[in-house]
Amino acid sequence: MEGRRDVSHGRGAGLRRGGLTAPALRSGDRLREECGIFGIWGAENAARLTYAGLYSLQHRGQESAGIVTSDGAEFHYHRGLGLVSDVFSGTALEPLMGHIAIGHNRYSTTGSSLLQNAQPLVVNYHHGKLALGHNGNLVNAVPLRQDMERRGSIFQTTSDSEVILHLIARAKARDVEEAIPEALSVCQGAYSLVLLAGDRLIGIRDPRGFRPLCLGRRGDAHILASETCALDIVGAEFLREIEPGEMVIIDGKGVRSRRALAPLPTRFCVFELIYFSRPDSVVFGTSVDLIRRRLGRRLAEEHPADADIVISVPDSSNSAALGFSEASGIPFELGLIRNHYVGRTFIAPVQMKRDFGVNLKFNAVRRILNGQRVVVVDDSIVRGTTSRSLVTMLRDAGAREIHFRVSSPPIGWSCYYGIDTPNRRELIASSHTVAEIQRYLGVESLGYLSMEGLRSCVDRPDDHCFACFNGDYAERYGEEMDKLAMERAAARAVSRS
Ligand code: SF4
Numbered sequence: 001m002e003g004r005r006d007v008s009h010g011r012g013a014g015l016r017r018g019g020l021t022a023p024a025l026r027s028g029d030r031l032r033e034e035c036g037i038f039g040i041w042g043a044e045n046a047a048r049l050t051y052a053g054l055y056s057l058q059h060r061g062q063e064s065a066g067i068v069t070s071d072g073a074e075f076h077y078h079r080g081l082g083l084v085s086d087v088f089s090g091t092a093l094e095p096l097m098g099h100i101a102i103g104h105n106r107y108s109t110t111g112s113s114l115l116q117n118a119q120p121l122v123v124n125y126h127h128g129k130l131a132l133g134h135n136g137n138l139v140n141a142v143p144l145r146q147d148m149e150r151r152g153s154i155f156q157t158t159s160d161s162e163v164i165l166h167l168i169a170r171a172k173a174r175d176v177e178e179a180i181p182e183a184l185s186v187c188q189g190a191y192s193l194v195l196l197a198g199d200r201l202i203g204i205r206d207p208r209g210f211r212p213l214c215l216g217r218r219g220d221a222h223i224l225a226s227e228t229c230a231l232d233i234v235g236a237e238f239l240r241e242i243e244p245g246e247m248v249i250i251d252g253k254g255v256r257s258r259r260a261l262a263p264l265p266t267r268f269c270v271f272e273l274i275y276f277s278r279p280d281s282v283v284f285g286t287s288v289d290l291i292r293r294r295l296g297r298r299l300a301e302e303h304p305a306d307a308d309i310v311i312s313v314p315d316s317s318n319s320a321a322l323g324f325s326e327a328s329g330i331p332f333e334l335g336l337i338r339n340h341y342v343g344r345t346f347i348a349p350v351q352m353k354r355d356f357g358v359n360l361k362f363n364a365v366r367r368i369l370n371g372q373r374v375v376v377v378d379d380s381i382v383r384g385t386t387s388r389s390l391v392t393m394l395r396d397a398g399a400r401e402i403h404f405r406v407s408s409p410p411i412g413w414s415c416y417y418g419i420d421t422p423n424r425r426e427l428i429a430s431s432h433t434v435a436e437i438q439r440y441l442g443v444e445s446l447g448y449l450s451m452e453g454l455r456s457c458v459d460r461p462d463d464h465c466f467a468c469f470n471g472d473y474a475e476r477y478g479e480e481m482d483k484l485a486m487e488r489a490a491a492r493a494v495s496r497s
Contacts (some may be wrong), residue, residue, distance in 0.1 A: 309374055
């Protein structure tokens with residue numbers, strides 16, 4: 001944006017905290033993780049291991065969870081809305097028999113949060129049974145769906161993932177190993193998939209590799225998972241990542257691999273490294289913690305601050321704040337404490353958020369902050385409403401000066417590849433300069449990591465997607481491709497009929 005710089009300084013405490021149109025306070029002032037997927041072949045307790053894997057991937061989706069198991073013939077499945085521990089409480093795992101399983105945690109990036117959209121999706125089609133777990137977002141799901149509906153297909157969900165199942169069912173190829181690449185050849189966008197087909201576990205990643213997918217081994221069993229933290233929890237060894245465009249087939253003959261999709265320039269989602277993935281995971285070939293430390297160190301070099309302590313906005317900013325502290329020599333302190341049990345509440349969650357806002361999730365440690373000049377490191381600013389509330393909280397706890405540092409560049413563009421970003425108009429950096437954002441937050445200084453700085457911290461930067469920072473989208477997208485695009489398409493289909 002013209003005139004926008006990635007840092008701004010000035011006295012914040014006395015500034016008028018207005019001067020720009022503040023976005024309305026919304027409950028979700030974070031980019032939302034997309035989904036977590038897990039698959040295992042060859043374990044007696046496949047359902048329990050999948051449960052553990054989903055548990056470790058809970059950060060990737062908290063709206064629904066599901067597991068499908070198979071003994072090679074019959075499918076058993078259970079899905080529900082809520083956290084993994086809620087969906088599989090009591091005896092829910094007991095009927096899930098078989099040595100093969102796939103599982104899915106969902107945060108809806110397309111389709112609303114309904115049980116019918118919970119995954120894995122399971123279908124019976126002319127070649128047998130098929131189950132699918134999808135992480136990512138198809139940018140051409142709406143036209144694909146409309147085309148199939150015109151030709152008689154009936155959809156059960158409003159999820160873009162069902163489009164993939166229909167395409168597989170309609171493929172000319174008779175064997176699923178051929179039908180999957182045939183189906184995906186017309187799909188654009190982001191997809192890491194686990195599929196259960198008969199007695200085969202299949203994993204495939206889109207040709208650009210937007211979302212991660214890794215392969216591990218536990219004894220004789222093989223595992224596919226979104227992140228390596230899901231291998232760690234079940235005591236599995238990390239073998240390698242699935243390559244962009246690669247399909248792996250796991251069955252009684254072992255693991256087979258083939259390049260199933262025509263190659264395209266790689267676009268690893270850089271936000272997996274900045275925020276989405278867990279710091280104890282290895283993603284896109286590198287430790288996420290290591291990358292975040294680099295981001296923090298570079299941030300300290302680009303935007304030093306004269307301050308007494310560095311604090312993070314926990315937990316996703318911890319590694320970057322430690323990197324800032326290491327490079328600056330300013331001690332790291334725990335000035336904000338996060339309530340890890342916020343999740344879903346049965347006491348009117350919307351009202352709870354309205355009444356208590358950011359206090360529900362964070363609390364400030366007065367003993368640490370009182371009278372201090374504080375550097376606050378956060379991984380990103382989306383609408384700005386949470387950051388502004390946190391600043392108020394820190395002031396109330398006695399912080400004398402607040403220097404806000406962000407370990408990524410300003411987010412000015414929405415994501416169409418499986419991350420739920422607000423409409424572009426609601427992204428504060430899409431229409432305001434850093435100086436304006438600083439005034440809005442009411443801080444003494446504000447510094448964002450530069451694009452050059454971000455690129456310097458990731459390995460193979462040319463292979464990454466930076467579209468939410470620079471608008472350089474690798475795949476064309478329909479204007480209306482947001483979270484509810486499939487609902488609108490379904491409603492149009494009904495009104496036409
Ligand atoms: S637009 Fe941003 S969040 Fe979306 S895939 Fe690209 S880097 Fe990731």
